[in-house]
Amino acid sequence: MNHLDALESEAIYILREVAGQFKNPVLLFSGGKDSTLLIHLALKAFYPLPLPFAVMHIDTGHNFEEALTFRDELVKKYNLRLIVRKVEDTIRLKNLEEPGGKFPSRNALQSYTLLDAISEFQFDAIIGGGRRDEEKARAKERIFSVRDSSGAWLPHNQRPELWDLYNGHISAGEQIRVFPISNWSELDVWQYIRREKIELPSLYFAHERTCIRFNSRLVAMSDYIVPDAEDVIITTSVRYRTVGDMTCTAAVQSTAQTIEEVIDEIEQSALSERGETRMDDQISDAGMEDRKLKGYF
Amino acid sequence: MDVLRFITAGSIDDGKSTLIGRLLLDTGNIKSDILESVKEDNDDVNLAFITDGLRAERQAGITIDVAYKYFTTPNRKFIITDAPGHFQYTKNLVTGASGVDAMIILIDATIGISSQTRRHSMVASFLGIRNIVVAINKMDVSGYDQSVYNSIKNSYSEIAIRLNLDQVTYIPISALKGDNVTRHSYHMPWYTGPALLQFLEACKPEIKADDGRLSVTVQYVAGNNIFGRLVSGTIKRGQNVVVYPGRITSIVKEIINNYIIVEEAFTGHDICVQLELQGTLMRGATITGIGEGPEYSNEFEADLCWLDELSEVVLNRDYILRIGANEVVSQVKEIISKRYIETLGYSNDQKSVSVNEFARVIIHTSSNIAYDNYSQVHETGRGILIDITTNNTSGALIIR
Ligand SMILES: Nc1nc2c(ncn2[C@@H]2O[C@H](COP(=O)(O)OP(=O)(O)O)[C@@H](O)[C@H]2O)c(=O)[nH]1
Numbered sequence: 001m002n003h004l005d006a007l008e009s010e011a012i013y014i015l016r017e018v019a020g021q022f023k024n025p026v027l028l029f030s031g032g033k034d035s036t037l038l039i040h041l042a043l044k045a046f047y048p049l050p051l052p053f054a055v056m057h058i059d060t061g062h063n064f065e066e067a068l069t070f071r072d073e074l075v076k077k078y079n080l081r082l083i084v085r086k087v088e089d090t091i092r093l094k095n096l097e098e099p100g101g102k103f104p105s106r107n108a109l110q111s112y113t114l115l116d117a118i119s120e121f122q123f124d125a126i127i128g129g130g131r132r133d134e135e136k137a138r139a140k141e142r143i144f145s146v147r148d149s150s151g152a153w154l155p156h157n158q159r160p161e162l163w164d165l166y167n168g169h170i171s172a173g174e175q176i177r178v179f180p181i182s183n184w185s186e187l188d189v190w191q192y193i194r195r196e197k198i199e200l201p202s203l204y205f206a207h208e209r210t211c212i213r214f215n216s217r218l219v220a221m222s223d224y225i226v227p228d229a230e231d232v233i234i235t236t237s238v239r240y241r242t243v244g245d246m247t248c249t250a251a252v253q254s255t256a257q258t259i260e261e262v263i264d265e266i267e268q269s270a271l272s273e274r275g276e277t278r279m280d281d282q283i284s285d286a287g288m289e290d291r292k293l294k295g296y297f
Numbered sequence: 298m299d300v301l302r303f304i305t306a307g308s309i310d311d312g313k314s315t316l317i318g319r320l321l322l323d324t325g326n327i328k329s330d331i332l333e334s335v336k337e338d339n340d341d342v343n344l345a346f347i348t349d350g351l352r353a354e355r356q357a358g359i360t361i362d363v364a365y366k367y368f369t370t371p372n373r374k375f376i377i378t379d380a381p382g383h384f385q386y387t388k389n390l391v392t393g394a395s396g397v398d399a400m401i402i403l404i405d406a407t408i409g410i411s412s413q414t415r416r417h418s419m420v421a422s423f424l425g426i427r428n429i430v431v432a433i434n435k436m437d438v439s440g441y442d443q444s445v446y447n448s449i450k451n452s453y454s455e456i457a458i459r460l461n462l463d464q465v466t467y468i469p470i471s472a473l474k475g476d477n478v479t480r481h482s483y484h485m486p487w488y489t490g491p492a493l494l495q496f497l498e499a500c501k502p503e504i505k506a507d508d509g510r511l512s513v514t515v516q517y518v519a520g521n522n523i524f525g526r527l528v529s530g531t532i533k534r535g536q537n538v539v540v541y542p543g544r545i546t547s548i549v550k551e552i553i554n555n556y557i558i559v560e561e562a563f564t565g566h567d568i569c570v571q572l573e574l575q576g577t578l579m580r581g582a583t584i585t586g587i588g589e590g591p592e593y594s595n596e597f598e599a600d601l602c603w604l605d606e607l608s609e610v611v612l613n614r615d616y617i618l619r620i621g622a623n624e625v626v627s628q629v630k631e632i633i634s635k636r637y638i639e640t641l642g643y644s645n646d647q648k649s650v651s652v653n654e655f656a657r658v659i660i661h662t663s664s665n666i667a668y669d670n671y672s673q674v675h676e677t678g679r680g681i682l683i684d685i686t687t688n689n690t691s692g693a694l695i696i697r
Contacts, residue, residue, distance in 0.1 A: 001299060001300070001565060002298065002299060003298045003299055003300045003373075003374040006299070006300045007300075009526075009565060009566075009567055012567040013516070013526055013567060016516040016517045016524050016525070016567070017516055017517075017622075019516075019517040019524075020516045020517035020518075020524075020580040020622060021580075044555065044556065045524070045567070046519075046524070047553065047556050047569065048522070048553065048569070049519055049522060052517075052519065132365045132366075132367070133365075133366075133367050136364075139364045139365050139366065140362050140363065140364050140365075155362065156362070158362060159689055159690045160388050160389070160391060160392045160604045160681075160689075160690045160693070161392050161395075161690065162391065162392060162395040162396075162679075162681055162690065162693050163395045163396045163676075163679060164396070164676075165619055165679075165680070165681050165690075167619070167681065167683055167688070167690045169617070169683055169688035170688060171688060182365070183365065183367070183376055185367050185369075185374075187369075188374070269328070
């Protein structure tokens with residue numbers, strides 16, 4: 001079987017397991033390529049019916065305009081049920097401290113908003129677009145990942161997970177995070193997007209943007225970051241490899257305007273996807289692991 | 298390009314992590330920022346750190362849970378599961394080894410076969426893994442000596458015979474130096490077999506045959522739409538089928554595959570079907586062909602591997618048995634025999650089965666359940682036992 005067929009089949013099977021095993025699942029959707037891919041896989045999995053669950057955006061407020069527009073268009077086109085919960089509201093309600101500094105990322109605070117939304121809607125399964133090749137901690141996570149009542153991942157006490165027999169039994173208060181595209185690489189995602197003619201936000205293709213250069217990374221100028229006088233501001237042709245909170249997602253210099261060209265660039269890139277574009281993982285070697293222990297995706 | 302899944306197994310320090318690091322590095326699958334992050338103070342790359350992901354694991358210097366790694370060559374996408382070597386994590390090894398096409402068992406040439414080697418081989422035998430590679434590692438420290446290789450090969454072949462592992466390939470390697478990993482080693486001209494990567498590229502994945510008996514695992518039902526995977530055989534519109542549980546006959550009205558209404562679908566397809574059926578059918582049902590039955594009973598024998606460290610098997614206690622998407626209440630009625638790592642033989646010891654142990658058991662179910670022999674349809678010939686109080690996946694079963 002062709003590798004894209006095999007990966008697609010695995011993902012569809014997992015999504016159907018979620019629909020079959022849980023009362024109230026939700027799919028996390030940000031307008032980024034991985035969660036967009038998930039929606040397309042789910043559309044295929046449940047055709048001719050509409051998606052049997054809602055999609056939810058945990059909105060940091062630091063959005064790329066293009067991603068938001070894309071999100072709303074996709075929701076409209078496929079008649080999806082969209083829930084939006086804002087980190088801003090969590091900060092206000094819980095009296096949390098707004099992150100400060102040059103790049104005040106609300107990325108880590110998303111966990112609070114996510115956990116609140118999970119208890120508000122009583123979600124029992126939360127489908128996410130995490131991939132094992134993104135990061136070392138993700139590489140260890142099961143497809144059905146049991147989280148305790150505080151949303152924490154228990155990496156040393158994971159359930160055995162055999163064959164495709166995903167065990168979704170949980171006790172009250174627990175939840176399962178589900179990762180249908182665990183086994184996809186960045187390249188697989190792009191090849192599949194090409195094959196299935198999936199539309200993405202324009203951010204993923206080369207465009208002119210004004211950025212500041214920070215630690216050899218390009219961070220888009222926006223109202224959310226606080227540049228210093230000595231920062232070098234340049235306008236250049238860039239694209240994004242990942243799309244998240246504007247304050248912690250870096251662009252890459254690129255002239256790739258088509259999927260073909262993007263695939264060529266990825267194949268030649270010397271840097272990994274998160275390494276090149278995520279500032280939040282750079283903080284410490286165990287950045288992702290720490291966030292997962294606190295309920296992160 | 299197709300997909301091959303394989304697992305590396307070995308005792309602590311046999312060199313698993315180094316080997317995986319070496320495979321990724323030599324096939325150009327490690328990006329420079331990742332390479333930077335695994336450099337030590339003296340600037341040497343520590344190949345093992347590429348897979349030892351969690352902080353606790355780095356601190357302890359061992360792999361605790363299964364890590365998944367990926368690499369591609371022009372012909373294949375490889376999914377590697379790096380499983381822990383420690384005996385207390387055998388359950389994690391079983392997790393990692395379930396569903397793989399090949400297992401690489403690492404043996405440290407300076408130590409030889411250990412009880413871990415026997416344990417890993419037992420897991421391979423239990424799961425019915427066809428392609429086994431015995432990679433004899435650290436040949437660089439053993440002077441690349443053919444007699445070291447031969448002696449380990451000879452001892453292992455006895456294990457292979459006892460465990461019915463009939464396709465074993467022996468490869469002398471140095472994970473650290475790269476000998477016989479992605480290319481042939483000049484240090485061992487006496488070895489004429491394939492290098493490890495060459496073997497993996499040629500290795501046949503578990504093939505699913507379209508001419509097998511028809512079996513659809515029903516995962517989700519909404520109204521008349523039945524969503525499931527055709528795990529074996531071919532299904533045709535208009536065909537007569539039998540639905541379990543209940544053994545009800547019916548006709549296939551419509552098949553949808555990949556957004557299209559089709560006349561027939563084949564093994565591996567994730568389909569949506571509608572049946573000419575009185576009443577509704579539920580998740581867990583199995584759709585089969587006429588007269589080629591699965592077995593349908595409330596009692597069967599199976600091989601069991603216990604995965605739960607909190608409790609051992611309690612006879613006649615209720616567990617949830619899951620086969621495919623079907624779940625029924627069941628009990629372990631009898632322990633027929635146990636199989637020990639030390640001897641690899643069966644014994645009539647009927648003491649309970651605890652974590653990381655293997656046994657032959659009789660399973661009783663509260664209602665009839667459809668199943669196959671593992672050799673006939675893998676998906677309906679294997680299952681798990683779920684603890685009803687902790688919800689843990691406590692046991693793995695193979696019906697053979
Ligand atoms: N000389 C030599 N040392 C090796 C070889 N493979 C691994 N090692 C060393 O053996 C030790 C354990 O290796 P590691 O990959 O961490 O083993 P693991 O516990 O099986 O993952 C490390 O110090 C490695 O550098 C080899 O082929 N030759």
